[in-house]
Amino acid sequence: MTATIERPSRSRGPKLGVRGWLRWGWRSLTSMRTALILLLLLAIASIPGSVFPQRGTDPGRVQDYLTANPTLGPWLDRLGVFDVFASAWFAAVYLLLCISLIGCIIPRTAEFVRVVRRPPPPAPSRLSRMPAYAKVTGTAGALDIAEDFLRGNRWRVRRTDDAIAAEKGYLHEVGNLLFHLCFIFLLLAVAVGGLFGWSAKVIVVEGKGFTGSLTQFDSFRKGRLVDPDQIAPFSVVLEDFSATFQETGQQAGSPRQFNAKALVSQRPGSPQTEQAFSVNSPLSLDGVKVFLTGHGYAPEIRVTRADGTVIYDDAVVFLPRDGNLTSAGVVKVPDADPGLALTGLFLPTATIDPVQGPISTFPAARDPRLFLGAFTGDIPTGGSVYTLDTSNLDRIGSKALRPGESWELPDGTTVEFVGFRDFANLSLAHDPGRWLALIAAALVVLGVSMSLLLQRRRVWVRMRSGGDTVAEVAGLSRSGGGRVHDDVREISTLLAGTSTEN
Amino acid sequence: MAQMSNAAVYASMLVYTLALFAFAASLAARRVPLAAKQPVLVGAGGPDQVKAAPEEEPGRRSGNIALSLTWLATGLLIVGFIFRGLAAERFPLGNMYEFSLGAAIAVALVYLVASTRTDLRWLGVWVVGAVLLTLGVAVTLLYTESAQLVPALKSWWLVIHVSAAAISGGAFTLSAGFIGAYLVRQRAEDRGRADSGLAARLPSAERLDALSYRTIAFVFPVWTFAVIAGAIWAENAWGRYWGWDPKETWAFITWVIYAGYLHARSTAGWKGRKAAIIGLIGFTAFLVNYFGVNFFATGLHSYSGV
Numbered sequence: 001m002t003a004t005i006e007r008p009s010r011s012r013g014p015k016l017g018v019r020g021w022l023r024w025g026w027r028s029l030t031s032m033r034t035a036l037i038l039l040l041l042l043a044i045a046s047i048p049g050s051v052f053p054q055r056g057t058d059p060g061r062v063q064d065y066l067t068a069n070p071t072l073g074p075w076l077d078r079l080g081v082f083d084v085f086a087s088a089w090f091a092a093v094y095l096l097l098c099i100s101l102i103g104c105i106i107p108r109t110a111e112f113v114r115v116v117r118r119p120p121p122p123a124p125s126r127l128s129r130m131p132a133y134a135k136v137t138g139t140a141g142a143l144d145i146a147e148d149f150l151r152g153n154r155w156r157v158r159r160t161d162d163a164i165a166a167e168k169g170y171l172h173e174v175g176n177l178l179f180h181l182c183f184i185f186l187l188l189a190v191a192v193g194g195l196f197g198w199s200a201k202v203i204v205v206e207g208k209g210f211t212g213s214l215t216q217f218d219s220f221r222k223g224r225l226v227d228p229d230q231i232a233p234f235s236v237v238l239e240d241f242s243a244t245f246q247e248t249g250q251q252a253g254s255p256r257q258f259n260a261k262a263l264v265s266q267r268p269g270s271p272q273t274e275q276a277f278s279v280n281s282p283l284s285l286d287g288v289k290v291f292l293t294g295h296g297y298a299p300e301i302r303v304t305r306a307d308g309t310v311i312y313d314d315a316v317v318f319l320p321r322d323g324n325l326t327s328a329g330v331v332k333v334p335d336a337d338p339g340l341a342l343t344g345l346f347l348p349t350a351t352i353d354p355v356q357g358p359i360s361t362f363p364a365a366r367d368p369r370l371f372l373g374a375f376t377g378d379i380p381t382g383g384s385v386y387t388l389d390t391s392n393l394d395r396i397g398s399k400a401l402r403p404g405e406s407w408e409l410p411d412g413t414t415v416e417f418v419g420f421r422d423f424a425n426l427s428l429a430h431d432p433g434r435w436l437a438l439i440a441a442a443l444v445v446l447g448v449s450m451s452l453l454l455q456r457r458r459v460w461v462r463m464r465s466g467g468d469t470v471a472e473v474a475g476l477s478r479s480g481g482g483r484v485h486d487d488v489r490e491i492s493t494l495l496a497g498t499s500t501e502n
Numbered sequence: 503m504a505q506m507s508n509a510a511v512y513a514s515m516l517v518y519t520l521a522l523f524a525f526a527a528s529l530a531a532r533r534v535p536l537a538a539k540q541p542v543l544v545g546a547g548g549p550d551q552v553k554a555a556p557e558e559e560p561g562r563r564s565g566n567i568a569l570s571l572t573w574l575a576t577g578l579l580i581v582g583f584i585f586r587g588l589a590a591e592r593f594p595l596g597n598m599y600e601f602s603l604g605a606a607i608a609v610a611l612v613y614l615v616a617s618t619r620t621d622l623r624w625l626g627v628w629v630v631g632a633v634l635l636t637l638g639v640a641v642t643l644l645y646t647e648s649a650q651l652v653p654a655l656k657s658w659w660l661v662i663h664v665s666a667a668a669i670s671g672g673a674f675t676l677s678a679g680f681i682g683a684y685l686v687r688q689r690a691e692d693r694g695r696a697d698s699g700l701a702a703r704l705p706s707a708e709r710l711d712a713l714s715y716r717t718i719a720f721v722f723p724v725w726t727f728a729v730i731a732g733a734i735w736a737e738n739a740w741g742r743y744w745g746w747d748p749k750e751t752w753a754f755i756t757w758v759i760y761a762g763y764l765h766a767r768s769t770a771g772w773k774g775r776k777a778a779i780i781g782l783i784g785f786t787a788f789l790v791n792y793f794g795v796n797f798f799a800t801g802l803h804s805y806s807g808v
Contacts, residue, residue, distance in 0.1 A: 032769045036762055040780070043758040043787070050751040050795070057745055085746050190744070199741065250647040258653045279653035280739045291741040429741035437743060441730045449723040452764075480768065481719070482712055 029096065030103030038097040045093050049084035052076065056085065098184060105180050112173050119158040120167035123460035123474075130460075132475035132485045134492035142471045142495045146461040149494055155459075163462040172479045175450020178443055185440035192433030198222040198231065200428040205298045205315045206421040209237030209263075212288070217428075232430070234285045237263040239274070241422040243295055245363050253324055253363055260292055260424055287430055294425035296320045296327055299346050299370050299417060303333050306412025311335040315421045318346045319386055326360040330388040332379055339379035341388055342415065345371040350400075358400075370417045373398040374409055457484040461491065471495050503589035504648040510582030511603065511641065517575035518634050524568030525626030531561030532624060532703045565623035569614075572630060576610040579637075583607060589648040595664040596651045598796055602640035604664065605792075606633045608672030616676065616717075624703055628679040639793075659735035666728035671792065673721035677714050678785040681778045684710035688775065711774070714781060715767060722760055729753050752791035759784035 016024060028034055053061035062082045066073040080087030127133060136142075146164055150157050155166040200217040202210050210216040212232040222228060240261040246254045258279050265272045266286050277283040283290035296318060303312035311333060318329030331342040349362035350369035358371050377393035399407040401417040408414045456479040464470045473492045475484035583603050587594035594600045613629040616622055651660075683704045688711075690701030704710065732753070737743035744750060763784055766777035 032765060033771070036765045036769050036772060039758055039762040039765065043755045043762070046751055046755050046758070049746055050748040050755075054746060057747060246649060249649060251649045254649070255652050256650050257656075280657040280659075280735075282738065282741070289741055291739065293740070427741050431742070434737060434743060438734065441733065445723060445727050445730055448726050452719040452723055480715060482716075 029100050035100045042093050045090050048081045052081045055083050101180055109177055120165040123163040123165050123462050127472045127474035130474035130476050132488040134473045134488050136471050136492045136496040165460050167458045169454050169456035171450050172454040172456040175447045179447030179451055182440045182443040189433040189437035193431040195223045195225045197431040198226050202426050203317050203423055204238040205423040206238055206241050211235040232286055232288050233267040235265045241424050289429050291427045293427050296423050297346050297420050298423045299420045301331055302416040302418050304414045317423050324360040325363040338376050341375045341379045343373045343388055370401045455479050455481040455483045459487050503585055507582045507585035510578050514575045514578035515637050517571055518630050521568045521571035522630045524564050528561040528565035529703055568626050579607055593661045596655055597646050599640050599644040599646050602636050604668040605671040606636045608668040609633050609675045612672035612676055625679050632675050663731040663735055670721050670725040670728055673717055674785050674788045677717040680710055680714040681781045684778050748795045752795055756787040759787050
C-alpha cells in the first residue's frame with residue numbers, strides 16, 4: 001500500500017522535502033559503506049599527527065618547526081596539523097563515525113532482540129541452494145537423532161513434521177553489539193577525562209616538597225570543567241631519590257633503576273606516611289597519581305658577602321642537556337649589590353672535550369665538577385629561572401669547582417659549591433574517566449573476540465518423504481567463517497552412520 | 503650465554519635459508535589440482551590432475567622437507583631467544599633486536615601451527631622470506647648487546663604487551679601472504695589464466711579469501727588487546743593511557759585499517775579485491791609502526807637501542 005502511494009511522488013522528480021532529505025541523510029550516514037569510508041578517513045586523518053610535531057606531546061618541536069618554516073608553518077598551523085587530534089576536521093570524522101555507529105547499533109539491537117525471541121526460521125524449500133549442503137540416506141528416525149545431536153550441542157532447534165531448523169552462535173551478535181557499544185563508551189571516557197581531568201609537571205629537589213596547588217606546578221593542563229582552585233589538597237616531600245646506571249659495555253650510562261621515597265599527606269593536618277615509588281609504580285594520592293618521569297642534579301650553592309652575611313644558599317635545579325646529564329642552570333642572587341648572577345654547567349663525570357668543551361661522560365657523579373661564570377650588572381628579574389640574558393651584563397670571570405671548593409670574586413664575595421642533590425621530574429595526573437575507559441576497553445576486547453571467534457550459523461535437516469528415506473542437511477553462515485561446513489559434514493556423517501547401523 | 507644466543511640465531515638463519523630453497527623448489531614443482539567446480543577452468547586440463555593421488559603431487563616431498571627445516575630453524579631461534587633472556591636475566595623483549603627475534607618466532611610459529619591444520623606449503627616462501635628478512639635486519643642493523651632494561655621497561659606489561667604485538671605481527675604477515683596470493687590468483691581466475699604461472703600453484707581465490715579473513719579475524723582481537731595492554735601500561739608509567747605518541751598513532755591507524763578490512767568484507771561493492779587491498783594497506787601500516795616509527799619519529803617508544 002505505502003509503496004503505491006510513494007510511487008507517484010517519486011515520478012514527479014527528485015523533490016524529497018526536508019523529511020525526505022533527512023531520512024536520506026540518516027540512511028546514508030548509517031550505512032555500512034559510509035562507516036567504512038569514515039574508518040578509512042579516520043586512518044588517513046591520523047597520519048599528519050605522526051608526521052608533524054604535536055603541541056600535545058612536544059610543544060617545543062612545534063615551535064622549532066614554525067621557526068624553521070616561517071611561510072609554510074603558519075598555514076599548516078591554521079589547518080591544525082600541529083594539533084591534529086584536537087582539530088575540527090579530526091573531530092568531524094570521529095563524530096560522524098560515532099553517529100553512524102549509533103545509527104547502526106540501535107536498529108541492529110532491535111533486530112537481534114526480535115531474532116532471539118523467535119524460533120529459528122523454518123527450512124527454505126530448496127535446501128540444495130544453501131552454501132553448505134549434503135544428502136544422506138537415513139532412516140525415519142534420522143530427525144530425532146539430528147535433533148538430539150543439535151540440542152546436545154546447544155543449538156536452538158525448531159522441529160516440524162518433516163524438518164529441523166536450528167541456529168547457533170547468538171553470542172556472535174552479542175559480542176558484535178557489545179564491541180560497538182563499548183567503543184562509544186570508550187570515547188565517552190576519553191571525553192570525561194578531557195573535561196574533568198588535569199595533569200601537571202613539577203620538578204622537586206631531594207628534601208623539598210610541593211602541594212597540590214597551581215603555584216607549585218611548573219606546568220599545568222586542565223580540562224574545561226576543572227576548577228583550578230579545587231585541586232587535591234595533598235602535600236608531598238621528596239625524601240630520597242637514587243638512580244643507578246649501566247656501568248660498562250655498549251649501553252654504559254643507560255639508566256637502570258630510579259627509586260624515590262616521599263612523605264605524603266593527603267590533606268593538611270592528616271598524618272604523613274612514607275611511600276616508595278619508582279618508574280612504573282606511581283605514587284597514589286586521593287584520585288591523583290604521581291609518576292616519576294626523569295631526574296637530574298641540583299648543585300647546592302652558597303653565596304657569602306665579604307662581611308660574612310650569607311645572601312644565597314639553595315639547591316638550584318640544573319636542566320640536563322644530554323644522556324650523561326651535562327646540566328646547565330642559572331643562579332640569580334637578588335640580594336647582592338651590585339647585582340650578581342651565575343651561569344653554570346654541572347658535570348657529574350667531568351671531562352674537557354677538545355671540541356665540545358666541558359662535558360659529562362657518565363650520568364652518575366663519579367667526578368662532579370661545577371663550571372661557573374659570574375656576571376654583574378642590572379640582573380633581569382622574572383622570566384625563565386633556567387636562562388639568563390647576559391647581553392647587558394658584565395662578565396666578572398669563570399671558575400671550575402669541585403664539591404666543597406669556593407671561589408672568591410674580586411669584591412670579596414665568595415661563591416661556594418657546597419655539594420649537590422638529585423632532583424626528580426614528577427608528573428601528576430588526575431583522570432576521572434580512566435576506570436570507565438578501562439572497563440569499556442576490557443569489554444571492547446571481549447566483544448571483538450566474541451564477534452570474530454564465534455560464528456552465527458543455521459542448519460536445516462529435512463527428510464524427503466517418498467520411497468527411500470533421504471535426509472537433506474544444509475547450512476548457512478550468518479556471520480562469515482566456514483564452521484557451518486563442518487557442522488553439515490558432522491551431521492550428515494552422523495545420519496549416514498545411523499543408517500548403516502540400522 | 504650471549505654468544506650462544508648469537509650462534510643459535512645464526513644457525514637458525516642458515517637452516518631458514520635451506521628451508522627457503524626447499525620451499526621455492528616445492529612451489530616451482532607444484533601444480534594445484536584444479537577444482538572441477540570452477541566453471542572457468544572446465545576443460546583446462548584439470549580433471550587429470552584431480553585424479554593424481556596426493557602422495558604423488560609434485561613438490562610435496564620438497565615441501566615437507568622445507569616444513570621440517572622450518573620447524574628445526576624455529577627451534578634453534580627459540581633457543582637463541584631463551585639464551586638471550588638468560589644472558590640478560592630478564593624477558594628478552596627489551597629492544598628492537600630482541601623484539602625482532604620474538605616477531606620472527608611469532609611469524610614462524612603462527613605459520614607452522616596453521617600449517618598443521620591445513621596445507622600451507624605454498625606459502626612457505628613468503629613466510630620464511632619474511633622471517634629471514636626480519637632476522638637479517640635484526641642482526642645487521644638492530645643488534646644491541648644483551649643488557650639490563652631502562653627503568654621505564656621494567657614491568658610485566660612489557661611481556662604482555664610486546665608478546666601480543668609480536669603474535670599480531672606474525673599473523674599480520676601471514677594474512678599479507680594470503681591476501682597477496684589472493685590478488686594474484688583472483689586476477690588470473692578473472693582472466694581465465696589460473697592454470698599457468700604462479701596462479702596455478704596457488705589455492706583457489708575463494709579459499710585464499712577465506713584464509714585471509716580467518717587470519718585477520720583471529721589477529722584483530724589480539725591486536726586490540728595489544729593496543730589496550732599498551733594503554734594500561736602507559737597509564738601506569740606515564741600517567742595517561744593514550745597520548746598520540748607516534749607509535750600509538752600508528753597502532754591506532756593499523757587497527758582502524760584492519761577494522762576497515764573486516765567491514766569491507768561485508769559491504770556490497772567492497773568485497774574481494776577492494777577489501778584485499780585494504781588488508782594489504784593495513785599490513786603496510788603495521789610495518790610503518792614496527793620499523794618506521796622507531797627510525798624516523800621521536801617519541802616515547804624509543805627503546806630500540808639503535
